[in-house]
Amino acid sequence: MTVRVRAHPMGLLMCLMIHLGTAQDSLITQPVLDTVQVPVLRKLTQTAFGVGERLVFDVGYSFIVAGEAVMTIPKVDTVRGRPAYQILFTVNSTPSFSWIFKVEDRYETIFDVEGLFPWRFVQKIREGKYRSDFEAEFDQINNVARAEEKEYPIAPYTQDIVSAFYFARTIDYTGMRPGQRTQLENFYKDTTYPLAIKFLGHQRIEVDAGTFDCIIVEPLIKEGGLFKAEGRIIIWMTNDERKIPVKVSTKVAIGSIDAELREYSGVLGEIKAKVR
Numbered sequence: 001m002t003v004r005v006r007a008h009p010m011g012l013l014m015c016l017m018i019h020l021g022t023a024q025d026s027l028i029t030q031p032v033l034d035t036v037q038v039p040v041l042r043k044l045t046q047t048a049f050g051v052g053e054r055l056v057f058d059v060g061y062s063f064i065v066a067g068e069a070v071m072t073i074p075k076v077d078t079v080r081g082r083p084a085y086q087i088l089f090t091v092n093s094t095p096s097f098s099w100i101f102k103v104e105d106r107y108e109t110i111f112d113v114e115g116l117f118p119w120r121f122v123q124k125i126r127e128g129k130y131r132s133d134f135e136a137e138f139d140q141i142n143n144v145a146r147a148e149e150k151e152y153p154i155a156p157y158t159q160d161i162v163s164a165f166y167f168a169r170t171i172d173y174t175g176m177r178p179g180q181r182t183q184l185e186n187f188y189k190d191t192t193y194p195l196a197i198k199f200l201g202h203q204r205i206e207v208d209a210g211t212f213d214c215i216i217v218e219p220l221i222k223e224g225g226l227f228k229a230e231g232r233i234i235i236w237m238t239n240d241e242r243k244i245p246v247k248v249s250t251k252v253a254i255g256s257i258d259a260e261l262r263e264y265s266g267v268l269g270e271i272k273a274k275v276r
Contacts, residue, residue: 041082041140043114046170047241051076051085052266055244057259058208059091066097069259071245073266076113083113089162103127109162115140116167121160136160136187145187154192158185161195161221168197168235169243173215186221196220204275205236205247209261211275212246213239238273 051073059067069091076083086108093103104126110119118138125132136147138158145154159167164184171182176199186195200216214236236247244267248259 041112041115044116044170046116047268048169048243049073049166050266050268053268054265055261056263057248058262060258060260061097062256064097065094066101066257067091067093067103077110079110079112079119082115084119085111085113087111087162087166101128107162109160109166111163111166116163116170117157118160118163121162134189138187145192147190150190152187152190152192154187155185158187158192159195161186161188164195164219165245168217168219169237169245171197173199173217173239181220193221200234202239203236207246207260207262209246209263212236212244212271213273213275214246215239215243238271240271240273242267242269242271242273244271 053071053073055071057069057071058065059069069089072088073085074088075086077086078084087110089107091103091105093101106122106124108120108122110121111117112119117140119140120138121134121136123132123134134147136145138145138154138160143154143156143158145152145158164186167184168182178199178201180199182197182199184195184197186193196219198218198220200218202214203216204211204213206212215238217235217237219233219235233248233250235245237243237245244261244264246261250257
């Protein structure tokens with residue numbers, strides 16, 4: 001069974017009264033020129049994360065701790081009078097590994113608190129000699145993404161890759177069968193790509209942060225920078241309301257990379273899936 005998340009079910013984003021950069025919004029459908037109706041921004045409830053959350057991961061290449069990844073929600077901004085999380089994701093190689101291959105990656109999304117959709121996405125990748133910068137703004141009224149001084153049509157409720165990761169934490173996986181999918185949309189560079197979240201099952205795993213009962217999901221993505229890989233990407237999340245990512249494992253051309261949760265703070269509430 002495929003569950004499609006487009007316009008309403010648990011969804012993502014969309015709909016304001018004006019373009020990014022102005023300061024007016026409405027929660028009521030209003031007439032425009034007596035005939036055109038302005039769509040309403042949706043409101044979704046989630047208890048998975050909140051401002052102040054900080055997750056720290058050890059990133060291992062084969063048997064070597066090669067780097068550290070940090071996912072944080074440091075503050076709430078205001079976009080069009082609406083609260084929006086600033087979400088940061090950074091990956092940095094350790095000093096001992098940097099002389100082999102230095103990594104300094106930074107991703108940021110501005111994520112609507114009530115609608116669970118992105119307003120803006122920024123990516124800065126520094127990996128060895130490779131450099132890649134990308135920014136996109138999401139016009140959630142006209143279904144347009146603006147990037148590199150161009151406009152691209154996007155489907156309703158399209159996510160960026162970081163916001164999609166956090167949105168995946170809000171999905172109710174209770175009762176899902178292995179193989180069942182939730183369908184999202186992901187905009188990157190100049191194209192909207194399908195992004196399916198495939199439910200795989202349950203497993204208890206142990207990491208430095210503790211032992212957790214987890215659900216296992218697999219993002220199926222063709223592009224997007226953060227999760228693009230040569231092989232499968234598997235994510236273990238706590239099997240409770242928080243759905244904290246505990247482990248991420250991916251195959252790349254020259255081996256495997258695992259990120260395991262080392263420490264956490266500022267979580268929204270009790271982690272009931274923690275065994276010890």
